[in-house]
Amino acid sequence: MTTGDGDASPRWRGGGSWAAAFADLVVPLECAGCGRPRQRWCPDCASTLSAVPLTVRTRADLRIPVWALSRHTGPAALAVSAYKDRGRTDLARPLGAALAAAVDRLRADGEIAEADERPTVLVPAPASARARRRRGFDHVRQVVDVLAAELAGAVPTGPVVVAPVLEVRGRVRDAAGLGAQARADNLSGRIRRRPAGTPLRATPGAPVTVPALLATPSTVLLVDDVVTTGATAAQCVAVLEAGGLRVTGVLAVTAA
Numbered sequence: 001m002t003t004g005d006g007d008a009s010p011r012w013r014g015g016g017s018w019a020a021a022f023a024d025l026v027v028p029l030e031c032a033g034c035g036r037p038r039q040r041w042c043p044d045c046a047s048t049l050s051a052v053p054l055t056v057r058t059r060a061d062l063r064i065p066v067w068a069l070s071r072h073t074g075p076a077a078l079a080v081s082a083y084k085d086r087g088r089t090d091l092a093r094p095l096g097a098a099l100a101a102a103v104d105r106l107r108a109d110g111e112i113a114e115a116d117e118r119p120t121v122l123v124p125a126p127a128s129a130r131a132r133r134r135r136g137f138d139h140v141r142q143v144v145d146v147l148a149a150e151l152a153g154a155v156p157t158g159p160v161v162v163a164p165v166l167e168v169r170g171r172v173r174d175a176a177g178l179g180a181q182a183r184a185d186n187l188s189g190r191i192r193r194r195p196a197g198t199p200l201r202a203t204p205g206a207p208v209t210v211p212a213l214l215a216t217p218s219t220v221l222l223v224d225d226v227v228t229t230g231a232t233a234a235q236c237v238a239v240l241e242a243g244g245l246r247v248t249g250v251l252a253v254t255a256a
C-alpha cells in the first residue's frame with residue numbers, strides 16, 4: 001500500500017481538494033490514542049485498528065455487510081474523537097490508510113470484488129452543514145479522500161470514485177452529546193441525494209458523472225466514522241438505492 005499524494009497526483013479528475021486541508025496544521029506531537037509524546041499516532045494504537053475488519057451487527061437491519069476496524073473504545077475511539085472534535089485533522093491520513101488496508105483485506109477475502117474487476121465507489125456519509133461549520137471541515141469526506149488516494153495508489157489498482165452524493169437536509173441539532181437513539185432520530189428522514197451534477201472525483205477509467213456511475217456495475221461502499229445503531233447508515237443506503245445505486249457494504253472506522 002503506498003501513501004496517497006493528494007492533489008499532486010495527476011491521476012485525479014474532478015473537483016475538491018484535500019491537500020490544502022493539511023497545509024496549515026500545527027499538530028501537537030502527542031499520540032491521539034495514548035498521549036505518548038513525539039508521535040501523532042503510535043504503532044501500538046495503530047494496531048488497534050484491525051486490518052481484518054470486524055463484521056458488525058447493527059440494530060437497524062441493513063441487509064448488507066457492515067464492517068468496522070475496531071469497537072468504539074480505547075485508542076480507536078479517542079482517535080476518532082480527537083480527529084473530528086479536537087482539531088487533530090492530521091489523523092485523516094492514518095485513519096484513511098487503515099480503511100484502505102481493510103478494503104485490501106476485504107478484496108483478498110472475496111468479500112468485495114478485486115480492484116481491477118470493477119470500479120470502487122466511495123460514498124462519504126454526510127454531515128449536516130451545522131456540524132461541518134462547527135468542525136470547520138467535513139471529517140468523513142477527508143478520510144474518504146485519503147482512502148481513495150491510497151486505493152488509487154495500490155497495486156493492482158483499479159478505478160476509484162469518490163461520490164459525495166448524499167447530504168443532510170435542513171436544520172438538524174448537532175449530534176454531539178446526543179445518545180445513539182437521539183442521534184438516529186436526529187437525522188431521521190433528513191438524508192437525501194444531492195442535486196444532479198454533483199461533482200465526483202474519479203481516476204481515469206472510472207465514471208465521472210452520476211448517470212455514468214449508475215450505469216456501471218461497481219463496488220459501492222458507504223463510509224462513515226462511527227456506526228452506532230446503523231439507523232443513519234440504513235437511511236443513507238435506502239436513499240442511494242432509491243436513486244439506483246446498489247450499495248455493497250458499509251465501512252466505518254469504529255462500531256459503537
Ligand SMILES: [Zn+2]
Pocket residue numbers: 031032033034035036041042043044045046075
Ligand atoms: Zn498511542
